[in-house]
Amino acid sequence: MVPPRWLRWVIFAASLIPAVWVVAAIGSDYFQGTRLLGSNPIKEAEHFTGRWVLRFLMLTLAVTPIRRTFGWNWLQRYRRMLGLFAFGYATLHLLIYFLLDLELAWGDLAADIVKRPYITIGMTAFLLLVPLAVTSTARMVKRLGGKRWAALHRAIYAIVVLGTIHFWMAVKRDITDPLLFALIFAVLLGYRVVAWRRRRAAALEREHAVAPERQRATA
Amino acid sequence: MLIRKPDDLPSSEITPERLYRDRREFLRAAGLLGLAAVAASTAGLAACVESGSAATQDGQLKDELTPFTDVTTYNNYYEFGTDKSDPSENAKGFTTKPWSVRVDGLVSKPATYDLEDFIKPHKLEERVYRHRCVEAWSMIIPWLGFPMADLIKRVQPLASAKYIEFQTLFDPKQMPGQRSPILPWPYTEGLRLDEAMHPLAIFAVGLYGKMLLPQNGAPLRTVIPWKYGFKATKSIVRIRFTDRQPKTAWNESAPDEYGFYANVNPEVDHPRWSQAKERRIGEFRKRPTLMLNGYASQVGQLYQGMDLRKNY
Numbered sequence: 001m002v003p004p005r006w007l008r009w010v011i012f013a014a015s016l017i018p019a020v021w022v023v024a025a026i027g028s029d030y031f032q033g034t035r036l037l038g039s040n041p042i043k044e045a046e047h048f049t050g051r052w053v054l055r056f057l058m059l060t061l062a063v064t065p066i067r068r069t070f071g072w073n074w075l076q077r078y079r080r081m082l083g084l085f086a087f088g089y090a091t092l093h094l095l096i097y098f099l100l101d102l103e104l105a106w107g108d109l110a111a112d113i114v115k116r117p118y119i120t121i122g123m124t125a126f127l128l129l130v131p132l133a134v135t136s137t138a139r140m141v142k143r144l145g146g147k148r149w150a151a152l153h154r155a156i157y158a159i160v161v162l163g164t165i166h167f168w169m170a171v172k173r174d175i176t177d178p179l180l181f182a183l184i185f186a187v188l189l190g191y192r193v194v195a196w197r198r199r200r201a202a203a204l205e206r207e208h209a210v211a212p213e214r215q216r217a218t219a
Numbered sequence: 220m221l222i223r224k225p226d227d228l229p230s231s232e233i234t235p236e237r238l239y240r241d242r243r244e245f246l247r248a249a250g251l252l253g254l255a256a257v258a259a260s261t262a263g264l265a266a267c268v269e270s271g272s273a274a275t276q277d278g279q280l281k282d283e284l285t286p287f288t289d290v291t292t293y294n295n296y297y298e299f300g301t302d303k304s305d306p307s308e309n310a311k312g313f314t315t316k317p318w319s320v321r322v323d324g325l326v327s328k329p330a331t332y333d334l335e336d337f338i339k340p341h342k343l344e345e346r347v348y349r350h351r352c353v354e355a356w357s358m359i360i361p362w363l364g365f366p367m368a369d370l371i372k373r374v375q376p377l378a379s380a381k382y383i384e385f386q387t388l389f390d391p392k393q394m395p396g397q398r399s400p401i402l403p404w405p406y407t408e409g410l411r412l413d414e415a416m417h418p419l420a421i422f423a424v425g426l427y428g429k430m431l432l433p434q435n436g437a438p439l440r441t442v443i444p445w446k447y448g449f450k451a452t453k454s455i456v457r458i459r460f461t462d463r464q465p466k467t468a469w470n471e472s473a474p475d476e477y478g479f480y481a482n483v484n485p486e487v488d489h490p491r492w493s494q495a496k497e498r499r500i501g502e503f504r505k506r507p508t509l510m511l512n513g514y515a516s517q518v519g520q521l522y523q524g525m526d527l528r529k530n531y
Contacts, residue, residue, distance in 0.1 A: 030503055035288070038303070039288075039293035039501075040293065040303070041503075043498075100503070103504065103505060112492075115488070116490075117491075118491060172301075173297070173301065173472065174301035
């Protein structure tokens with residue numbers, strides 16, 4: 001199947017909605033005194049964007065399993081955009097935290113990164129995302145070569161684990177939501193483990209299938 | 220650690236201007252409330268003081284009462300759910316009548332009181348207090364209540380009593396949060412007796428001139444303004460005097476994060492965040508957190524000689 005060209009734009013526009021909404025809501029709450037983000041708008045905006053980072057990571061990681069399971073190979077062409085949106089939401093999350101929550105206090109930022117493990121972990125996840133975003137262009141794929149590029153981009157597995165831990169540690173007591181995210185990620189990562197083991201088993205089998213013949217030939 | 224620090228508390232914060240102007244109406248409302256507690260009628264209470272427009276967002280840090288909407292919709296009350304908006308949504312049908320409070324332990328007059336008998340002998344007064352949550356946000360709330368000391372004197376604890384313990388209602392049918400073991404239920408909190416006797420510590424039965432709404436701890440809660448909000452106990456059904464430091468809910472569930480004392484202290488961080496600053500609900504800029512929430516000159520002597528880093 002060849003998807004219509006406009007589908008790309010639909011996905012792009014839809015992915016942008018939460019970001020546009022949260023920025024507009026912050027502005028409206030600040031300048032107009034509305035309560036779109038409730039009583040504590042900055043905290044709410046942090047939580048809101050943080051969840052969207054995890055959701056876009058989820059969507060990015062869901063592409064391959066869905067593609068393979070249903071044979072929807074055309075999905076592949078949207079994976080880069082989804083990954084870049086994860087990076088975009090992570091940047092927005094960080095900006096809200098640093099500009100609005102910490103109010104540009106570099107000292108507080110440094111203290112948070114050093115003293116608060118969940119911030120350390122979140123920041124690490126973000127820093128790992130940066131090279132992936134930078135090497136997302138077709139030119140960079142070529143420059144690195146497919147294998148090296150793929151190896152680098154396996155960092156996304158570490159990123160989702162760190163991101164989920166960051167979320168888990170940030171909540172006070174009720175871990176329902178982080179648990180839900182963790183379960184979905186477990187399925188998405190589990191799929192890869194299973195796929196990898198199958199591939200390995202198949203490769204071994206092929207080796208075995210070849211080996212006896214060789215034995216006979218030498219005998 | 221020395222806690223003798225002058226409180227840089229502008230007088231406008233102690234008695235907000237609007238409230239001062241509405242004094243008459245407020246007193247009338249308070250009178251009504253006192254009556255209502257006896258007459259068990261809430262109908263006449265609706266018409267009283269409510270905050271007007273939301274705080275102006277001109278970047279200036281003003282000390283104003285936190286709007287009623289925020290006080291009644293942004294709540295930590297895990298018995299009704301863990302989201303800030305859960306309590307106001309899930310506590311709607313919460314029954315507070317009839318309500319009784321058991322007073323027991325090391326006390327010369329152990330008894331179970333009907334709520335009205337519990338409150339009736341005391342004169343209700345209005346207290347405008349800063350409220351600082353351990354999560355680094357804060358509010359200014361006009362409470363209606365009476366000093367804890369008045370009740371303690373009335374029930375006469377024994378000389379051996381050193382602590383007072385408060386317990387929230389346990390009723391998973393009405394309190395959906397209690398169906399999962401998020402915290403050790405029923406929520407239990409406690410104070411040293413001398414802390415409880417301090418004139419700033421109160422039992423509250425109302426705010427903004429109205430009876431407490433369930434999400435704020437109706438019909439009876441404690442307010443200890445120099446401590447983090449979680450030290451307060453809501454919907455109290457039992458008060459116990461004891462000679463041993465009571466086990467307290469948050470301390471039990473995460474002892475390295477929440478201590479027994481839980482005094483507001485900008486110098487002692489929560490392991491996961493700094494307590495040096497806070498965000499006043501309704502404001503976009505943070506403000507510095509004050510030692511003992513700005514009540515250091517009044518309550519500082521309670522902790523003289525104590526290491527507040529160890530006794531957090």
